[in-house]
Amino acid sequence: MTYRDVVSRQVLTWSCTAIGARMPVAMAPLALVFLVRERPGGYSLGAVIAAAYVLGEIVGAPVLGMRLRPERARGQLAVGLGLGAAGFLGLGLFPGAHPVVLAGFACLAGAAPSAATGALRTLLSSLVPERSVAQALSAESILTAGVWALSPAAVAGLALGVAPRVPLLLAAGLMASSVGGLWLLPAAWDAGGAGGTGAPLLRVLVGAWPVYVTGAASMTLLGLSELVLPALLEQRGIGVGWSGPLLAGMAVGGGLGAFVHGLRGWPGLLRTRSVVLMAGTSACVALAALIPSTPGIAVALVLGGTLQSGAMVTRNLSLREVLPPGALAAGYSVMYAAAGVGYAATGSLAGALLKVTAPSTAILAGVGLTGLLTVTGWWGEVRRAGRVERAARGVDVAVVRSAKSGASKRSWR
Numbered sequence: 349m350t351y352r353d354v355v356s357r358q359v360l361t362w363s364c365t366a367i368g369a370r371m372p373v374a375m376a377p378l379a380l381v382f383l384v385r386e387r388p389g390g391y392s393l394g395a396v397i398a399a400a401y402v403l404g405e406i407v408g409a410p411v412l413g414m415r416l417r418p419e420r421a422r423g424q425l426a427v428g429l430g431l432g433a434a435g436f437l438g439l440g441l442f443p444g445a446h447p448v449v450l451a452g453f454a455c456l457a458g459a460a461p462s463a464a465t466g467a468l469r470t471l472l473s474s475l476v477p478e479r480s481v482a483q484a485l486s487a488e489s490i491l492t493a494g495v496w497a498l499s500p501a502a503v504a505g506l507a508l509g510v511a512p513r514v515p516l517l518l519a520a521g522l523m524a525s526s527v528g529g530l531w532l533l534p535a536a537w538d539a540g541g542a543g544g545t546g547a548p549l550l551r552v553l554v555g556a557w558p559v560y561v562t563g564a565a566s567m568t569l570l571g572l573s574e575l576v577l578p579a580l581l582e583q584r585g586i587g588v589g590w591s592g593p594l595l596a597g598m599a600v601g602g603g604l605g606a607f608v609h610g611l612r613g614w615p616g617l618l619r620t621r622s623v624v625l626m627a628g629t630s631a632c633v634a635l636a637a638l639i640p641s642t643p644g645i646a647v648a649l650v651l652g653g654t655l656q657s658g659a660m661v662t663r664n665l666s667l668r669e670v671l672p673p674g675a676l677a678a679g680y681s682v683m684y685a686a687a688g689v690g691y692a693a694t695g696s697l698a699g700a701l702l703k704v705t706a707p708s709t710a711i712l713a714g715v716g717l718t719g720l721l722t723v724t725g726w727w728g729e730v731r732r733a734g735r736v737e738r739a740a741r742g743v744d745v746a747v748v749r750s751a752k753s754g755a756s757k758r759s760w761r
Contacts, residue, residue: 413681
């Protein structure tokens with residue numbers, strides 16, 4: 349297995365379009381904090397506006413994802429990304445506006461383009477042969493890791509070196525450029541209906557809930573690392589400024605892990621591989637909470653990022669396994685929302701625990717929550733696989749009985 353089929357002009361165009369659509373998402377939370385930090389109650393206000401942005405994503409992704417239609421995908425994505433660019437532009441042009449206005453712009457910027465991630469992932473899968481889908485999803489994870497590694501440095505540099513509004517204006521320009529990139533890509537993807545089962549789309553999506561739970565679990569670990577790391581470094585007597593390089597190292601590890609995952613086929617069921625990778629990631633994050641030295645924390649986070657990216661690739665592959673082609677774009681959007689919920693839940697848990705306990709303890713509690721979600725998702729997948737297997741056996745028995753009945757009738761005649 350190689351990346352040969354993934355290296356093409358169309359995939360390169362897709363990558364440029366995806367960067368334009370996703371880098372604003374990675375930039376947004378930190379950029380919103382920098383935008384208002386000089387105002388009274390700046391950091392608290394920034395957190396509230398960033399929460400409005402995330403809420404827009406969480407609500408918008410499943411709602412808009414379910415309304416996506418393969419035959420009209422380009423137009424729907426263009427409208428969503430265009431409105432998202434308008435939301436970022438409003439934030440950049442009116443940084444001194446009333447907080448409610450800023451929260452409204454942030455919510456629009458988060459909600460309007462929230463279905464783009466799932467739709468672009470589905471489109472990428474249609475640009476490569478079926479045998480290379482795993483490599484395409486790994487390449488997407490590499491690109492995402494690069495975006496998340498670059499974004500914090502870009503936001504901080506532009507906000508502090510030029511002006512706080514500049515990162516949001518850049519985000520608006522990038523998202524607007526992704527609209528143009530859509531016209532260089534296929535206008536739609538082959539969906540084949542919502543699975544040919546006749547089941548309503550909502551019921552089909554709900555049936556994949558174990559995959560969403562495990563996807564949310566993966567994001568709780570990322571949220572723990574990002575949100576609690578500065579406090580942990582302070583607890584260890586390490587400069588808080590190291591949090592940026594350490595998180596960048598974790599993102600680089602994620603890119604490396606995604607690359608290695610796509611180099612070959614891996615043994616075992618997807619749900620088993622996912623549990624193993626999640627357990628390894630949890631162990632690494634727990635070690636980062638316990639190790640007292642900067643180099644040790646760095647190694648733990650890089651290794652954790654390497655395993656976490658592999659877990660996310662397996663989740664995307666699992667979704668392709670349990671959902672019909674026509675429901676994939678909506679399924680990826682629901683996964684995106686579930687990841688946002690996992691991240692937000694971690695932030696709330698960490699914020700509450702940091703008031704009453706040490707940062708290292710807060711991280712360990714978050715790792716425990718991740719373990720509970722992972723086991724729940726695995727249990728759900730095992731049950732679902734059992735039901736599918738029993739249903740298949742029932743169909744086989746019915747076919748055999750029908751064949752025997754037909755043979756008996758022909759013999760009697």
